[in-house]
Amino acid sequence: MNPNQPAADLLDRYLQAIGEHLPAATREDVLAELRANLQAQIDDREEELNRPLTAAEVAAILKEHGRPIVVAARYLPQQYLIGPAIFPYYLMTLRKAAPFAIIIIFLANCSNILFVHTMPELIAGIFRALGQLIPDLIFFAAWLTAAFVIAEYVFSHNHAKPFSDSWDPAKLPAVKPQFKGKSRASRIADLIFHCCWILYVLAIPGHPFLVLGPGEIALRAFPVTLAPAWQTFYVLLLVLLAFQLITKIIALNATYDRSQAALDLVTKLFGMATTAYLVTMKAYFVPTGPSANLTMLANVNHWIGISFRIVLVITLIDFLVEAWKLLRPSISSRSLVF
Amino acid sequence: MNADSNPTSEPQIFDSLRLELRRGCLIVAVLAQLRSEHYGYTLRKALADQGLAIEESTLYPLLRRLETQKLLTSQWREEDKRNKRFYKLSAEGETILHQLLDEWNSINGSVNNILQNSDQR
Numbered sequence A: 001m002n003p004n005q006p007a008a009d010l011l012d013r014y015l016q017a018i019g020e021h022l023p024a025a026t027r028e029d030v031l032a033e034l035r036a037n038l039q040a041q042i043d044d045r046e047e048e049l050n051r052p053l054t055a056a057e058v059a060a061i062l063k064e065h066g067r068p069i070v071v072a073a074r075y076l077p078q079q080y081l082i083g084p085a086i087f088p089y090y091l092m093t094l095r096k097a098a099p100f101a102i103i104i105i106f107l108a109n110c111s112n113i114l115f116v117h118t119m120p121e122l123i124a125g126i127f128r129a130l131g132q133l134i135p136d137l138i139f140f141a142a143w144l145t146a147a148f149v150i151a152e153y154v155f156s157h158n159h160a161k162p163f164s165d166s167w168d169p170a171k172l173p174a175v176k177p178q179f180k181g182k183s184r185a186s187r188i189a190d191l192i193f194h195c196c197w198i199l200y201v202l203a204i205p206g207h208p209f210l211v212l213g214p215g216e217i218a219l220r221a222f223p224v225t226l227a228p229a230w231q232t233f234y235v236l237l238l239v240l241l242a243f244q245l246i247t248k249i250i251a252l253n254a255t256y257d258r259s260q261a262a263l264d265l266v267t268k269l270f271g272m273a274t275t276a277y278l279v280t281m282k283a284y285f286v287p288t289g290p291s292a293n294l295t296m297l298a299n300v301n302h303w304i305g306i307s308f309r310i311v312l313v314i315t316l317i318d319f320l321v322e323a324w325k326l327l328r329p330s331i332s333s334r335s336l337v338f
Numbered sequence B: 001m002n003a004d005s006n007p008t009s010e011p012q013i014f015d016s017l018r019l020e021l022r023r024g025c026l027i028v029a030v031l032a033q034l035r036s037e038h039y040g041y042t043l044r045k046a047l048a049d050q051g052l053a054i055e056e057s058t059l060y061p062l063l064r065r066l067e068t069q070k071l072l073t074s075q076w077r078e079e080d081k082r083n084k085r086f087y088k089l090s091a092e093g094e095t096i097l098h099q100l101l102d103e104w105n106s107i108n109g110s111v112n113n114i115l116q117n118s119d120q121r
Helices: A007-019 A024-049 A055-065 A068-074 A087-115 A119-157 A184-203 A215-221 A229-252 A258-280 A294-330 B009-033 B040-049 B056-068 B091-120
Strands: A224-226 A285-287 B072-079 B082-089
Touching: A007 A024, A007 A055, A007 A068, A024 A055, A024 B040, A024 B056, A024 B082, A055 B056, A068 B056, A087 A119, A087 A294, A119 A258, A184 A229, A229 A258, A258 A294, A285 A294, B009 B040, B009 B056, B009 B091, B040 B056, B040 B082, B056 B072, B082 B091
Parallel strands: none
Antiparallel strands: A224 A285, B072 B082
């Protein structure tokens, strides 16, 4: 602080700084009133001390009065982009629409993996789709926010109520039953069914009709057979089933909690990896003789590949939804955007 | 967040609740004080002298808002060779002040009853 700085100059500069943030219509009036009040305060203090105030003393008074931009803001009408009447509806729309937006955006971004053939390409495609999700979601939230800002502007300028006050408590949804996990009987049944399922899968190599049905006889008439890569898939499937068997046995005597949900999630991840292997298989049926119609076989392989890719995307979405459900209780509601 | 986990949260909560409690009371006090004419600085001093300190940056914009709501009237006048804006309670302001004081007394009575009843338990 320059001690030689005139005190009156400080007051002028302070008022000028406030004036920069005030609307032109009221600026002069507000500044004149502020000057009168501050000047009266300075006069009062000078009378008390029986001497003129130093620049530092005037600066202390101005500092106590407040930062110019904050002082000016208090003279402005309360400002908000989305007011308290509309904000709860904005938040509700954002919350309800977000899961659909995530699924639609993710599906759209996943379209490129329909055309990949190798595991690295597939993984890269999924990560690209996941990476693109965040900027796309920000874009979606920005558009939704803009729509509500416009709604706020329209309603506030027409002095209209955005939503009707009339509502009927009788039309509220029924109380949801509290989820307590599967009953013990249901878990036992689940385990028995799973054991049967394992036996069925184990029986397939010796009895292909269990999978292909009458198609197995029809297949014999054509010079084609299952590709050797199915054998690797079969091993992966058995590992997956064994893993599921362990989790079901553990679940038998445990209450459904977060660790159980985490285990389910790992199982889903395992299932997804198995499906991903199917996607990367070059061929599902291969010719066994020169008489095979290679064009038709290529078409069949292509469409089977597409269907496995679709299954992979669906299982990936299911995995993300379940992972979100598992993680959500750990994330503070304040740290969530919605 | 658990209040116990953050030692600073308690004073913050108190400050925030105190601010809410004071907001309405200040308006009643300002309206009551302006039954006699004041300009901003002397009004602030008069309130502070009676134990109700209020920041300038809160009081001066509040006066303008109350004037916009037609609860106060104002006029520029020269005093001690300086132009000052003097505020006074309007007729409409007097009516509202009466209503606010009735409300104030009713709340005050209810809170006292609640406190007395809770002390007896």
